[in-house]
Amino acid sequence: MGTLMGVYLPCLQNIFGVILFLRLTWIVGMAGIIQSLLIVLMCCSCTMLTAISMSAIATNGVVPAGGAYFMISRSLGPEFGGAVGLCFYLGTTFASAMYILGAIEIFLKYLVPQAAIFHASDHHGTDSAMLNNMRVYGSICLSLMAVVVFVGVKYVNKLASLFLACVIISIVSIYAGAIKSMTHPPEFPICMLGNRTLVRDRFDVCAKTVIKGNITVPSELWESFCSPGNMSSAQCDEYFIQNNVTEIQGIPGLSSGIIRENMWSDYMPKGEILEKAGLQSVDSHWSMETFSMYVSADIATSFTLLVGIFFPSATGIMAGSNRSGDLRDAQKSIPVGTILAITTTSLVYLTSVVLFGACIEGVVLRDKFGDAVNKNLVVGTLSWPSPWVIVIGSFFSTVGAGLQSLTGAPRLLQAIAKDNIIPFLRVFGHGKPNGEPTWALLLTGLIAELGILIASLDMVAPILSMFFLMCYLFVNLACAVQTLLRTPNWRPRFKYYHWALSFLGMSMCLALMFISSWYYAIVAMGIAGMIYKYIEYQGAEKEWGDGIRGLSLSAARYALLRLEVGPPHTKNWRPQLLVLLKLDEDLHVKYPRLLTFASQLKAGKGLTIVGSVIQGNFLDSYGEMQAAEQAIKNMMEIERVKGFCQVVVASKVREGIVHLIQSCGLGGMKHNTVVMGWPYGWRQSEDPRAWKTFINTVRCTTAAHLALMVPKNVSFYPSNHERFTDGNIDVWWIVHDGGMLMLLPFLLKQHKHIKIKHLTVTSFAVMVPLTMYLYRSLLLHLI
Template structure:
């Protein structure tokens, strides 16, 4: 497919949706034209900046199935990719639920109101009855759509063009109706009592007056007790659609936020403070939700999502590297112009009380945006119904494939089953899970409550797309060569900032919940997920940070307050490549308590060319032991002809820059007297001398097998520290004789290797034992 059919039209179909037809007029009426333009502009800027970053990533290589998940995981690593990919999957799934709820709202309120199963005789129970109707019909619609997707995606794709045509025809009818209203406004009278809006009455004027008397007065008599507001205000009718040339936009410029239960009024912010509270029994138009700027941002943002539709189809595009940037950005610009001009047209053509009337009660139950359409409101009603159904099908088609792509990467173990499907590759199990999650959104049954949920998930996905592009650009990765050149790291970070701000502006508690969910998935993948190495940007960021930190450490000697035990642990392997004194590693971990640097080293006797395999096996043994003891550090294995030469080389070469060992830990030579090799004791003596020459501290724990392990509680007792100082430096000898009841010291005698190391005369002269 080319740019037009493969990217531009799918993006249009996914961006235009239920919010445009059902909620945009209400957003304009509540926020006013100025704040409405601000909401639309900020949301469109967010998606445009994200599209620029996405275009750079998508043109840096082939993007197969998975779309946004693939881009983030290959740029930021499997942990971020899995966490954000699952959040994007949840967002797409809840988007399907939102579209289905929108379709059912149009069906039950504007197409077939008599099809409602649950009805309430009392006004207070009408909301609950409507929610139950939404749940029943929504579940049925979800089941039918899931079956259609299960039968075959080809049928969904065939219907996509029909649904898109409905959307385009509906939008064109709105613009034509706005132009026609400048010359001949449509007749939609709105009943007013004072400045309060009365629910639309299909009655002659005289009968309306009689009906209102019955509603506000306790009897038909002239002297009957009536509502105070009814007696002090006149009944009138105004035109709900005064038209483009009426100048009504001056009244709709400013916001008019009201609280739940307030009466929708004309030219005021909520109910009059001097009037008595209106009763729900009276035929007013009431607000069903408390409005605010932040609430409207969360409700409107889903209408600008869907920008990933082109990148998700990259495998079907003739030239993906060219089509994705052009098609996506053109689709965003087109929809942005439509949204911005729609805000202006709604504010200039429709009265404010009608705009704030979410369900069109004041205009005889008509869809508010439909009152502006030409030639009849049914064009919008039918078109919006089919467009929401089409968008719901697209979501139920894309979400299972996204989950299947995540499962096939095998980074989340418990999702492996969702990587399989029918013989032709259709994600059967993923579709089943998607339908179950979407059912949760259906059970919420409120479009205004579901919209902020998917807003969080989409914003988090867009945030990490911008982060991935910005990091790759700043790190200048060798494989970062996108064909799309109209991007900059500042645009990426601006888009990331807007996404983060919108998350907390729309709903701070939903934002925290979404972040907690993503963090839990991240940690799960980090600890239990499969090992994947995709050359991610986080690894590159770590390398850059490590390089910067090492260069800073070279600037001068460390201060005493910043000193850390940077330990080199010398371990010896037996003939079976097993560590002889594993408790040395336990002691080292207890000594540094997770701080500083730990290097675990060993020496393999032989020639490097011939013993390279043995060195790798020894290194794996050390790594396994470090994992078992939960020691964070590095392994180093040196091949040398003589062990003492290898130890000398290791002490000289270990570490990098300011991250070099300042302490050496080695085992006590227990068997030097019984050893048949006369050179055995010389290895220890040589290590002492090399350590002294390098001005390093030396820790030699004796009876290391009696030391407590990390899992054992510390035994009570004493630690004797023997300091032996001589002209060559300082040697710290720690004979830790831990016993259950007491600790004994050790004498330094002529026969000990220490005496041979520093000289018996020096020990006697300094009076040390």
């Protein structure tokens, strides 16, 4: 496919949706033209920046099934890919619920209102009755759509062009109606009592009295506000008596100048009656029994709420990149088609905001369900030639968008399951023999049913906004990380890309998440974090590359270079240990309690390098060296020592120890203290190497200005799992030959009482900081 059929039109169909027809007029009425333009600009700018990043990723290689999940997982690793892939899946699933709720709202409010199953006994029960109707019809509609998707996607794809045609015809009819309203505005009168808007379908004539056979009699409106009886003796609502009934034009038209009144916001709390500024009214007491006659706000509104509700109308930008395998020239079609689609939809949204504010009366804009215009869809009142064009067109477009979401979400889940990075999702990787994701469709239907049970379009929209924003945030992050790290395989062909745009897009996504709903944002991040930690815990290892690992390497390099600036201050000094271990003939650690001592002394802080020497030739002993490294690493894990292992092969053991003392560490992360075992029986040993090795190590350590710690009887040292109930602490100082010999108890981080163990320290150059560190640790431990 080319750019038009493969990218532009699919993106157009996925971006235009239910919010444009059902909520944009209400958003303009509540936020005003200026703030509505700001909302549209924020959301569309966020998706445009994300599209630029997505184009860079798409032009860096072919993107198969999985779309955003594939992009992120192959860039940032399986942990981030799985977390964001599932967030994108949940967003797409809740989007299907939102479209279905929109279709049912159109069906019950404007197409067949008499099809409602539940009816309210009073005004207070209206909302609950409507929610129950939405749940019943929404569940039925979801089941029918799931059956269609299960039978075959080819039917959905065949209907896609029809649904897109409905959307385009509906939008064209809005523009045609706006232009026609300059000279011939449509007739949609609004009945006002004082400055308050009345529900138009509750009475036939907008007047207190009517003339029948030359006799003035009470109208239906009068009977709604007054008790039964003749006009002189009936008890009437005080506000009704004090104020006049007037009729104003609901659609004054493009040349009426109404745009000045709709320029500013008019946010309302829940239950407040819609009022028109400028109409004369007398403030007086009014009865709650007549409240149902007025048009009122069904929810409390604010700028942040409207951002969360509008954002889903800017999503759907990845429809083209998901089809990259079917495109003739994906490197060209994806960027051009996606950016053109976003540009087109953004212009439609911006111009629609201005047209709605310039053509429609403010109280009608704030009337979410068209109660003031006789239960007509508000955007339909502006359309030409008939409001039914919008009603029917929007109904089919929402049904089509719901089918598209139900088709895409299971395939995304199937792609995640097939990668086998989340074990409990493995079953959803299977399906029908032709590859259709049957089990994934079943799970998608169950999750979408949760959205249906919420039954409120205004509550479902912010939820899916969070999941989409989370996905877009990590698409931008993936691009920025790859560019800043100069990853060798990162060579996007999209020439208008820059890492600063990705960083700006990432910042906007994060800001929009907290602007629209900070608690939903925290929940979405919590879900992504739990999925990330679960995948990390399961140890998913994929040869996809890992951008976070590259980021860690860059951060480590930067930190090491900073450590080279100068020696550490005494306050920051801590022992950086080089633990010299001796291995037996079977390559087992001879004195594992040296590692126990190191772990308790360090308490997991600072640097620990565990070294050993294999005697022999490197070429011949390479396998033996690897086995020794693995044995030491296993023992380090058992003894809970966090550090690095270094095994060298040398012709003489003492030469290998000298190599370790000289070369271990990197930059500022070098050892300053050497720990080695006591040479038992070296006086009785016939092998002179036994004592020469020990003496040579002491001399080399002193020459390198390092501290040397030689634990004696280390095999009796208490393990990490032992606990003592009593004991003593003895501190002995011995000054000898201008140096210092210090005998201290070993510090046990988990023991309340510490038994006496001897510690020998040489080298006066490092004595002072080591002494300060040990005593500070001892005092903190005792406290």
